Structures are given as C-alpha cells and as structure tokens.
Amino acid sequence: MFTVNKSRSPETPGRPCETEVALYRWVAENGRMDAALAARELGLTMAELESAVTSLTDLGLLRPESDDPAMLRPVNPDLVAAVVTTSIESAIRTQQAELHTIREHFANLRDHYRKSVSRLPVLGIEILPGPQEVRAALTMASQQCAHEVLACQPGGSRSPEVLQEALPRDTAMLARGVRIRTLYHHTARFNGPSQEYVATLSARGAEYRTRHQLFGRLIVFDRALAFIPQAGDTWGAVVIREPSTVSYLCDMFEQEWSQATPFSNAAADGLDLVAKDIDRTILRLLAAGMKDATIARRIGMSLRTARRHIADIMETLGAESRFQAGVLAARQGLLDEEPQHSASVD
Incomplete structure (x- = not known):
C-alpha cells in the first residue's frame, strides 16, 4: 500500500507536490485511474485525491483517454517539463543577451580608461630605458637636490669610470650642504677605487656604511624622488615620485642603515x-x-x-x-x- 506524507511546505507553481507525485506513480504502475482504489492505497480522502487529479491534469501529467474521457493515463514527464520550462528558458536567454550587451558596452570603455591612466602624472612612475637617460636624470636630480641623498649601492666594487662621473656631482651637493648617506656591501672594503672615493667624500662630510647583505640598488633625493633598477637584465631605471612608495623605500633604507657598520679599509681591520x-x-x-x-x-x-x-x-x-x-x-x-x-x- 502506498502512503503519502501530507506535511509539506506550500507548493511551488508548475511543480507537482508530494501527493501529486504519489498519485502519478500509482496511475503509471496500475495503468488506469481507479479513484476509490487509489485513495485507499495512498491513504487520501476523496477530496485530496480529486485535488491531486485536477493539479496533474492542469499540469498535463494526466490526460483523459480519447475513447473514454473518464479514464486517465500518464503523460511523458519530459514532454510536460519541456512545455513548462519553455517560458523560463526564454526569459533566461533574454537576460543572458542583456548581460552580454551590458558587458560589451562597458568593455568598449576599457581602452579609454587605460589611456587616461597612462597619462596621469599622479601615478608618479617613469621608465628610463637606457644608461644615457639614467645618467641625465641623476645629474638633473642631483642639481635640484636641496637637503638629502640616500643611496644603496650593492656590489663589491664600482667601476672607476662610474665613480669618476659621480665625484663632481656628489662634491657639488656636499658643498651646498646636502647630506649624503650611502650603503655598500662589506666586500667594497677590498676595492681600491671604492676606498679612495669613500675617503675623499668622507672628508667632505659624506657618510658611508656597509653590510653583508643589501636589499638592492636605490637612490633617493630629498625623500621625494627615488631611482630603482628596471626589471630584467637592463641598464634602465624606474623613477618614482609617488609619496607613499618613496616613503616606504626610505624606511627600508633607514632600517638597513641602523644595522650597518661604518665603512673601513679591510686591510686596516685585518x-x-x-x-x-x-x-x-x-x-x-x-x-x-x-x-x-x-x-x-x-x-x-x-x-x-x-x-x-x-x-x-x-x-x-x-x-x-x-x-x-x-x-x-x-x-x-x-x-x-x-x-x-x-x-x-x-
């Protein structure tokens, strides 16, 4: 005997409830509709049974026989579902088309936004592709520097040509009262040109310290303009003017500076x-x-x-x-x- 759990939540429109599903199953298994027998085996009252029959007929899941309208037969549920969901699928397709159109409209604005961002000076980023542009920018920055230079110069040695080029630039800044602080690797203490350069400018007020490990190359002018290496095996540089980024780089320098030791001649130290x-x-x-x-x-x-x-x-x-x-x-x-x-x- 079939039993039906009659405690259920309100029905969802277009979807058979538990009682209707039980009745449809009973009709499909018995091949015909016998109201009295179905009500007894399913534990339904005649009113509940008639309500379920009406719902199944309205949904199209039960259909009267052509030669005997009093007899009901089950209908393929896949065909009924196709009819019921047609309007829903049509609405979904309409919404998807609308969604695609909206995305296309906004995507057309993407290039305009990117072009505007690339022209914004507030970003404070400039790429210098080669050594000539880098040298020219460093010379200009040193001429305009008024207060302080922070520099981190990794590597055990700097070429005499580079040091010779930097000497007049740094000397001029020191003469104007600019404070210069530079970090080197400890291994720079073995390099003759670096030792001479440090000795010359230390006598004029520049400060130098060394560490075993450094975070990377960096030059900052007046805590407002920073130079860092361009990514990859290039001689280019990235110029940064964005205040928060420059401040962060200065904090990195100060942390390294506080842990570094004064530059000294390796031979003198032993x-x-x-x-x-x-x-x-x-x-x-x-x-x-x-x-x-x-x-x-x-x-x-x-x-x-x-x-x-x-x-x-x-x-x-x-x-x-x-x-x-x-x-x-x-x-x-x-x-x-x-x-x-x-x-x-x-």
Missing part, C-alpha cells in the same frame, strides 16, 4: 678577520639552501669569487655537500651571529 666575517655570511646562505649566483649577488661578490670562497669553506670543513657543510658549520658554532659594531642612527 684581512683575516674580514675574510672570516664574509665566510660566516656565505655559510649562513649555504645553510639556507641558496645557489651560488644568489649568494654572489647577496654579498656583492662576483660569481667566480663566490664559488672560490664556497670551495675553500667546504674543503676547510671537510664537507662533501652543501647540506653537510651547513650541518658541520652549525655544530662548530660558525652560524652564530657575529658581533655587531655599534652604529647609531643619525
């Missing part, structure tokens, strides 16, 4: 002591799993020189692999932090 200091940094980077090229770049050393240091370190430790070198160095306490020279933040 070559062995300085070399051990550098080897300790290389060991930390090795233990961190960095590759030779990355280590060389991080400490401002040529790849060839960095590999020679790495080979010497591994030979000294008796290590056959980078991992073993890191383990042996840790056991011997060689990865401990080195003593920091006091360097107050000016």
